[in-house]
Amino acid sequence: MAEKLTKKQLKAQQFKKSKEEREHDKSLKRAAEQEPAEEPAPAPKKRKTRRGKKGKSRQEHHNRFIVFVGNLDKETSQTELQAHFKSSSPDHIRLRPDKGIAFLEFEPKDNIQRRMDVALLQHKTILKGRQINVELTVGGGGNSNDRLQKLQQKNEKLINERRERIRNMVKQDKSSEKSSEKRQADQNTTNGVHPDRAKLLQ
Structure with a gap:
């Protein structure tokens, strides 16, 4: 005797695929997996811009x-x-x-x-x-090791440049003092007479 099917079983039977349909779907899936489908390359995503920039890209800025x-x-x-x-x-x-x-x-x-x-x-x-x-400063933010190293190198270079600049200033001051002392000594020995004329007088 055939059993009477419940409503649920009848509905499931309507949606259930036949054996042939299931095998056909499986073969299509296998073929799709074996042949790599050549899909067009995805379009590059647009970068979001901040409202304050008004659509200008960062590349325009130097x-x-x-x-x-x-x-x-x-x-x-x-x-x-x-x-x-x-x-x-x-x-x-x-x-x-x-x-x-x-x-x-x-x-x-x-x-x-x-x-x-x-x-x-x-x-x-x-x-x-x-x-x-x-x-x-070094561009960017955060405390990554690379950034901290760059910052440290730049600041060391800056300190060395400052030291060199101070040395040069001290040298210039000393040389200007020596030249001014020499001028004063020359003026004192000649007493207002040109050095060449003073040689002739001796």
Whole structure:
């Protein structure tokens, strides 16, 4: 006797594929796996832009050279910083009063190296009663080992350049003192007479 099927079994039977259909589907899957389907390369994803950039890509901007300024008073204003670094004329100043730091940005122009050197000479100067630090930076953020090494190398190089600059200044001062002493000695011995004429008189 044939058993009577429940509604659930009848519905399952309607959706159940026949043996032939199942074998046909399996053969199609095997063929698809054996032949690697050549799919078109996925289109490159568009990079999201920040709203402030207004769709401009970063490649349009040139490299920026950034100098770090630390140990600032928390009440230091943008105009005070601008006045202090007037001689180096930075293009942009990013001030972080909550942390007591600032970043001076220099865009590439014909005299950028001189401007950055002038800014770096402001190291250990006094601003609002505090001795400020002015140092080079390495792009990016975080504390990765590579970045810290680059920063350390740049700062060591800067320290060596500062030492060399001080040595040269001391040498120039000594040479100018010697030359001024020599001039005074020459003037004292000749008593207002030209040295060649003094030789003739002797």
